[in-house]
Amino acid sequence: xxxxxxxxxHQVGNEYIVMHDxxxxxxxxxxxxxxxxxxxxxxxxxxxxxxxxxxxxxxTERYEVAREQALRDAEAFIQSLRNCHILS
Numbered sequence: 008x009x010x011x012x013x014x015x016x017h018q019v020g021n022e023y024i025v026m027h028d029x030x031x032x033x034x035x036x037x038x039x040x041x042x043x044x045x046x047x048x049x050x051x052x053x054x055x056x057x058x059x060x061x062x063x064x065x066x067t068e069r070y071e072v073a074r075e076q077a078l079r080d081a082e083a084f085i086q087s088l089r090n091c092h093i094l095s
Contacts, residue, residue, distance in 0.1 A: 009056050010088065011095045016041070016049045025049070025093065039091050044070065045084050059085055 013028045023046035025039050041049060047069060048062055062081035067074055088094045 008058065008085070008094045010049070010053050011093055014053075014093050016046060016053070018046070023049075025091075039087055039093075044080065045087075048081075048084055 014025055015028060017024050017026055023041040023043070025041065044066065048065060051065055052062065059078060059081040062084060063074060063077040066072055066077035066080060070077075072080070085094070
């Protein structure tokens with residue numbers, strides 16, 4: 008899977024938000040806030056294919072987290088993107 012083109016990560020203070028570039032009709036009620044680790048995943052994988060295993064590996068490389076927890080977090084991140092129709 009891959010993040011759709013036209014969605015961008017913005018940092019506002021200590022918050023991270025994903026917004027559409029506005030070039031197409033989008034339901035802005037489905038845009039999401041990201042925590043720091045989700046923003047890291049976005050920045051690292053926004054322009055490449057990924058799956059939950061790849062994301063979990065990236066999380067365990069960067070953070071002191073067990074593989075099982077990293078996989079749950081990766082799956083939650085993917086589900087959040089799916090819910091907002093940001094994945095292709």
